[in-house]
Amino acid sequence: MTAPRTHHSRFGIASTTMVHAKGIRKSYGHLEVLKGVDLTVPSGSVACIIGPSGSGKSTFLRCINHLEEINAGLMLVDGDFVGYRLEGNKLYELPPSAICQRRAEIGMVFQQFNLFPHMTVLENLIEAPVRVKREPVAQATAKAIDLLQRVGLAEKRDSYPRQLSGGQQQRVAIARALAMNPKVLLFDEPTSALDPELVGEVLEVMKSLAREGITMVVVTHEIGFAREVADQLVFMDGGVVVESGNPREMIANPQSPRTREFLARVL
Amino acid sequence: MTGNQSIRGSVDKIDPDQLTIVPLRHPWRWVAVALVLVSVAAMIRSAISNPEFQWPIVAQYLFNPLILDGLWKTLLITVVVMILATLGGTFAALMMLSPSKLLSVPAAVFVWFFRGTPALVQLIIWYNLSIVVKDFTLWLPGIGTLYSVSTNDIMTPLVSAIVALSLHESGYMAEIVRSGLRSVNKGQYEASACLGMKPSLALRRIVLPQAMRIIIPPTGNETINLLKTTSLVSIIAVGDLLYSAQSIYARTFETIPLLLVVSFWYLAVVSIMSVGQFYLERHFSRDEHRNNIGLTKAILGNLAKIGRKEALA
Numbered sequence: 001m002t003a004p005r006t007h008h009s010r011f012g013i014a015s016t017t018m019v020h021a022k023g024i025r026k027s028y029g030h031l032e033v034l035k036g037v038d039l040t041v042p043s044g045s046v047a048c049i050i051g052p053s054g055s056g057k058s059t060f061l062r063c064i065n066h067l068e069e070i071n072a073g074l075m076l077v078d079g080d081f082v083g084y085r086l087e088g089n090k091l092y093e094l095p096p097s098a099i100c101q102r103r104a105e106i107g108m109v110f111q112q113f114n115l116f117p118h119m120t121v122l123e124n125l126i127e128a129p130v131r132v133k134r135e136p137v138a139q140a141t142a143k144a145i146d147l148l149q150r151v152g153l154a155e156k157r158d159s160y161p162r163q164l165s166g167g168q169q170q171r172v173a174i175a176r177a178l179a180m181n182p183k184v185l186l187f188d189e190p191t192s193a194l195d196p197e198l199v200g201e202v203l204e205v206m207k208s209l210a211r212e213g214i215t216m217v218v219v220t221h222e223i224g225f226a227r228e229v230a231d232q233l234v235f236m237d238g239g240v241v242v243e244s245g246n247p248r249e250m251i252a253n254p255q256s257p258r259t260r261e262f263l264a265r266v267l
Numbered sequence: 268m269t270g271n272q273s274i275r276g277s278v279d280k281i282d283p284d285q286l287t288i289v290p291l292r293h294p295w296r297w298v299a300v301a302l303v304l305v306s307v308a309a310m311i312r313s314a315i316s317n318p319e320f321q322w323p324i325v326a327q328y329l330f331n332p333l334i335l336d337g338l339w340k341t342l343l344i345t346v347v348v349m350i351l352a353t354l355g356g357t358f359a360a361l362m363m364l365s366p367s368k369l370l371s372v373p374a375a376v377f378v379w380f381f382r383g384t385p386a387l388v389q390l391i392i393w394y395n396l397s398i399v400v401k402d403f404t405l406w407l408p409g410i411g412t413l414y415s416v417s418t419n420d421i422m423t424p425l426v427s428a429i430v431a432l433s434l435h436e437s438g439y440m441a442e443i444v445r446s447g448l449r450s451v452n453k454g455q456y457e458a459s460a461c462l463g464m465k466p467s468l469a470l471r472r473i474v475l476p477q478a479m480r481i482i483i484p485p486t487g488n489e490t491i492n493l494l495k496t497t498s499l500v501s502i503i504a505v506g507d508l509l510y511s512a513q514s515i516y517a518r519t520f521e522t523i524p525l526l527l528v529v530s531f532w533y534l535a536v537v538s539i540m541s542v543g544q545f546y547l548e549r550h551f552s553r554d555e556h557r558n559n560i561g562l563t564k565a566i567l568g569n570l571a572k573i574g575r576k577e578a579l580a
């Protein structure tokens with residue numbers, strides 16, 4: 001694993017912490033989906049979030065990169081807010097351009113891949129580096145080819161997404177997120193839309209990223225993957241973190257009856 | 268059942284190479300074809316032999332300077348109006364899709380009004396604008412009148428025509444663009460946002476190119492429709508194709524031949540537009556074709572093919 005960076009954040013939170021969520025609340029209308037979620041993800045570590053459907057896992061993940069605005073709580077990524085600027089004791093909402101700059105540092109991989117269907121694989125990979133980070137095309141292309149090799153798809157660079165299998169599309173989506181050199185990668189059930197025989201190839205890529213020390217927050221139903229790769233397993237239910245800790249210990253010996261019940265169902 | 272069983276029994280004895288397939292015959296289709304051929308022949312014959320069509324006069328006026336000038340005006344109005352309507356329509360569509368009611372409601376009212384009243388009526392209203400608005404004045408409090416111009420000086424027939432048709436067409440384009448934008452999956456917006464793309468960049472690079480697939484076919488129809496709708500401007504004395512022809516046959520009474528000239532040019536332009544639409548559609552759905560080639564490549568390829576044939580001949 002690479003050594004975690006240790007510079008000092010403005011808010012005194014050790015910046016070896018990549019994601020720091022405290023008391024996150026989020027409602028849709030009258031429905032409170034997140035009821036005070038706490039989570040700390042150290043730099044270079046992997047956190048896996050499990051829990052029944054509708055427990056607020058996706059919503060929480062989307063709060064990390066400010067795809068959803070939170071109603072209360074503190075969400076810091078690499079020691080700074082994503083959607084706000086702190087002045088005195090007031091949080092001012094940032095304009096979209098500033099939020100985009102912050103978001104570019106947070107990669108996200110979706111259940112439905114969300115590749116750009118009108119672009120080739122290579123174009124998908126260089127679009128944001130060239131247009132957002134203003135990297136020269138040649139440099140972005142070289143990096144993209146490198147990334148495609150890492151996910152084992154170098155020969156697909158000129159294919160369009162619809163010509164690829166689901167597993168290949170998801171590996172391209174991971175490469176596309178990596179092309180922005182994100183500080184942290186968020187995965188929302190990356191293998192749930194895949195045929196069973198394609199799940200393995202995507203998990204393999206994710207395991208290799210974990211070994212390289214990339215900080216990841218992974219919402220998943222793959223308990224085996226979580227046990228093997230996660231530094232921290234988080235069980236969410238009903239909009240709160242019910243239990244979290246070392247994955248092996250938690251799976252072998254869950255403390256809460258809700259965790260025990262859920263694990264019994266999925267294992 | 269017994270028949271099937273007997274076939275199954277004898278299937279081993281059949282040599283597949285000896286079998287021929289007899290296609291289903293469609294006798295009524297041939298009757299219909301014959302009827303169509305007979306009526307087409309009759310029409311062509313009457314068109315050629317009927318002296319009222321006056322084909323020599325058609326040929327004589329086909330490239331008449333006045334007609335070509337009218338054709339140019341017609342094309343100019345079509346192109347300018349289509350550009351303005353596309354911009355206006357896209358703007359209105361973005362407003363309609365805005366979560367803010369303050370933006371979406373005015374846009375919806377705009378579309379409702381300009382789509383709901385006949386183009387001819389709007390044309391005449393704009394042409395007669397000077398009746399309601401005598402002049403345009405830029406007036407600032409404390410400074411007074413900076414600039415003033417009479418409505419009749421600005422609202423020439425051509426300008427009235429362009430303004431009226433642009434607003435009318437904007438209403439249609441807004442609906443077309445809106446349905447195109449809505450056809451793009453929400454995940455595409457989110458993926459762009461997660462890559463740090465600003466909404467304007469995501470719209471330009473990710474959403475619009477995908478929406479184009481839905482937008483182009485009806486826009487092609489609209490353009491062809493608009494080309495023909497521009498003939499309405501002859502009512503307010505804009506010298507378009509129809510107006511030019513009318514001004515000639517008002518003198519010479521060669522009504523039918525001149526209307527044939529007009530029809531010829533409209534058909535010619537529509538045909539060219541259809542070819543353009545074909546290539547545009549192919550360009551924006553290039554990921555659906557395995558041997559994908561872009562618009563420029565396709566046109567260059569066609570030119571090269573023509574060149575090759577000529578070289579062989």
Ligand SMILES: Nc1ncnc2c1ncn2[C@@H]1O[C@H](COP(=O)(O)OP(=O)(O)O)[C@@H](O)[C@H]1O
Binds near residue numbers: 031
């Ligand atoms: N945009 C939304 N509007 C209203 N309700 C939503 C929205 N997104 C999610 N929800 C609700 O929030 C709850 C949690 O959803 P989600 O975070 O997707 O759960 P999970 O990912 O754990 O399955 C669900 O009850 C869901 O119906």
Ligand SMILES: [Mg+2]
Binds near residue numbers: 057059189
């Ligand atoms: Mg979910």
